[in-house]
Amino acid sequence: MTETLVVERLQTHFFTKAGVVKAVDDVSFSVGRGKVLGLVGESGSGKSVTGFSILGLVDPPGRVVSGAIRFKGENLVGRSEDDWRRLRGARIAMIFQDPMMTLNPVLRIDTQMIEAVQAHEPVSKDVARQRARDALGQVGIPSPDERLRSYPHQFSGGMRQRVAIAIALLHKPDLIVADEPTTALDVTIQGQILAEVQTLARTTGTSLIWITHDLSVVAGLADDICVMYAGKVVEQGTVDAVLDHPLHPYTNGLLGSVPSRNKRGQPLQQIPGMTPSVLKLPPGCAFQARCARVSAACAEPIAMQEFRPEQFARCIHPHRDEVPA
Amino acid sequence: MTVYLIRRLMQAMLVLAVMSVLVFLGVFAIGDPIEILIAADATQREKEEARIALGLDRPLIEQYWVFVQNALQGDLGRSFVFNMSALQVILQRFPATFELAMVAMLWTVLFGIPLGLWAGLKPDSFSGKSIMAGSILGFSLPSFWVGLMLIMTFAVVLGWLPSTGRAEPETHFGITSSLWTAKGWSHVMLPSINLALGQIALVIRLTRAGVREAMLMDYVKFARAKGLSQRRVIGVHVMKNIMIPIVTVLGLELGSLIAFAVVTESIFAWPGMGKLIIDSINLLDRPIVVAYLLMTVFLVIFINFAVDVLYSVLDPRVRLKDAGA
Ligand SMILES: Nc1ncnc2c1ncn2[C@@H]1O[C@H](COP(=O)(O)OP(=O)(O)OP(=O)(O)O)[C@@H](O)[C@H]1O
Ligand code: SF4
Numbered sequence A: 001m002t003e004t005l006v007v008e009r010l011q012t013h014f015f016t017k018a019g020v021v022k023a024v025d026d027v028s029f030s031v032g033r034g035k036v037l038g039l040v041g042e043s044g045s046g047k048s049v050t051g052f053s054i055l056g057l058v059d060p061p062g063r064v065v066s067g068a069i070r071f072k073g074e075n076l077v078g079r080s081e082d083d084w085r086r087l088r089g090a091r092i093a094m095i096f097q098d099p100m101m102t103l104n105p106v107l108r109i110d111t112q113m114i115e116a117v118q119a120h121e122p123v124s125k126d127v128a129r130q131r132a133r134d135a136l137g138q139v140g141i142p143s144p145d146e147r148l149r150s151y152p153h154q155f156s157g158g159m160r161q162r163v164a165i166a167i168a169l170l171h172k173p174d175l176i177v178a179d180e181p182t183t184a185l186d187v188t189i190q191g192q193i194l195a196e197v198q199t200l201a202r203t204t205g206t207s208l209i210w211i212t213h214d215l216s217v218v219a220g221l222a223d224d225i226c227v228m229y230a231g232k233v234v235e236q237g238t239v240d241a242v243l244d245h246p247l248h249p250y251t252n253g254l255l256g257s258v259p260s261r262n263k264r265g266q267p268l269q270q271i272p273g274m275t276p277s278v279l280k281l282p283p284g285c286a287f288q289a290r291c292a293r294v295s296a297a298c299a300e301p302i303a304m305q306e307f308r309p310e311q312f313a314r315c316i317h318p319h320r321d322e323v324p325a
Numbered sequence B: 001m002t003v004y005l006i007r008r009l010m011q012a013m014l015v016l017a018v019m020s021v022l023v024f025l026g027v028f029a030i031g032d033p034i035e036i037l038i039a040a041d042a043t044q045r046e047k048e049e050a051r052i053a054l055g056l057d058r059p060l061i062e063q064y065w066v067f068v069q070n071a072l073q074g075d076l077g078r079s080f081v082f083n084m085s086a087l088q089v090i091l092q093r094f095p096a097t098f099e100l101a102m103v104a105m106l107w108t109v110l111f112g113i114p115l116g117l118w119a120g121l122k123p124d125s126f127s128g129k130s131i132m133a134g135s136i137l138g139f140s141l142p143s144f145w146v147g148l149m150l151i152m153t154f155a156v157v158l159g160w161l162p163s164t165g166r167a168e169p170e171t172h173f174g175i176t177s178s179l180w181t182a183k184g185w186s187h188v189m190l191p192s193i194n195l196a197l198g199q200i201a202l203v204i205r206l207t208r209a210g211v212r213e214a215m216l217m218d219y220v221k222f223a224r225a226k227g228l229s230q231r232r233v234i235g236v237h238v239m240k241n242i243m244i245p246i247v248t249v250l251g252l253e254l255g256s257l258i259a260f261a262v263v264t265e266s267i268f269a270w271p272g273m274g275k276l277i278i279d280s281i282n283l284l285d286r287p288i289v290v291a292y293l294l295m296t297v298f299l300v301i302f303i304n305f306a307v308d309v310l311y312s313v314l315d316p317r318v319r320l321k322d323a324g325a
């Protein structure tokens, strides 16, 4: 089996005073070795919680309620905290959205990198520092020796994100979960970092889960796409299939709201309405309040269905044989 | 940094100068010491002579000027009662007060920080809630009442600890202190606990708030995503951040411990500056009162200054700002 990660029917819920928040509700996908999966969806759709679940980092009041997370064939759900700790940062790494917040402001870069090396390998401080320096060089940080002695506030946002990426790469993990790592950066830096991460993943065979709400980012990067809406996967398939022939009205709407060359001059479309509150989701399709194709049948629970080879959607009336809007 | 230090030093001098005027005027307003010092049947002439001998006959402004000139030479006047240099009288009492404050500070750190940490990490547990409830008591119960209860319980009823006085100090390694002996510790126990209770409550709340806030930060989650042990995440990443406000407040509270010692020292007959000042006010011994107040102001200013320096050592972001200024 070549799959690095297989997520099966994952449910991660938050048990709050206001009720149970089904942040991740029946999510399944898999990522092959060296492949890139784009996890797309609007704010609050459960992308980050999915990512944290894969690293065992869901904090109370939240927890993984059911489902399996198979990493290289082994189910991680229900493992001890110590097992998780051994995997985190070593075999599965994560990069966060806001580089201004992810590095500890009062610790020097070398401290934060050396501890990451030593958390998984019993090497001396000097060896760990060497590794840290090489990793900084690898992500294109000039004069890494000097930079190691700096504090995070002495770096720009783009540089900090490179440091975070360098930390993620320290142990050559099998899987990196990147949670919107370029959203907070300006476009040029975004492009550079995307290209670099892609190259790194290709050359090392590392699998990537790239979380974003920006379809144009995944278009050039991902092999497969998973579209999330209100905690559920509503469409998944290869990047070409999903972007060229979206099945689900939500995906279709997302694509309509992305600026592209062949639609120049036309106004961008918006998906009308708001994301429903995850606390009181309607039975059946969560998108029904905003969907133009809604019918009475949409109020019943809807299963994921394979409409085309390897392209799935959770919808009663998908855009089947039409050209996308 | 140097510019910053010089600026702070000048501010400190100004505060001291203003305080000296206020203290001098304030103390001058309280009664006529001659009435207390001289025997009731003394003649008008004897009173006049005593007044001239003590310099009390000269105009207020001249008295202040003489006082400032002498103060600059380290002479804060002679005590009417002890017929000794006021500063000397106070410095004799200072070690006892300082000892009491330091032991109280020790309890504050030893109990306040771990309890606050626990309450912050387990805010919903029974133990966490009990700690918070206890800290409310520590805040709201009046110090003198707690002091009396301590005496009642541990000295009168149980008879475990002495209720008053300080053990004979001994000198070892050039340090004179009553704490070299077990008897010394038994004497300092009740007053120091009395003095520390409010501070412990404060530090518990401060630590708890800091921990709860820090635990939600991305840098903590990122540190965990690196595979660090919980101990390192809390002991280094969280503690290093919350130590900044805690050290600041502890430093400032050291000043108030010395000042609040007045009540505690009176209750437990601890022979420190606090007890001295109460006696001196009763006897209208002006030079002692003035010297005590100036000494306290000086201590607080000095501690503030030291805290500022310490703060810039702990927080790298402050250091950078000053380098630019
Ligand atoms: N600690 C928590 N307690 C309660 N609800 C939570 C908690 N953390 C997340 N949620 C809920 O889980 C849902 C999914 O959140 P998540 O952060 O995964 O969204 P996201 O897709 O990553 O959005 P964004 O694009 O804004 O990052 C949200 O509705 C959020 O309110
Ligand atoms: S299931 Fe119905 S409401 Fe939901 S997206 Fe499809 S057509 Fe729209």
Ligand SMILES: [Mg+2]
Pocket: A047, A048, A049, A179
């Ligand atoms: Mg997110």
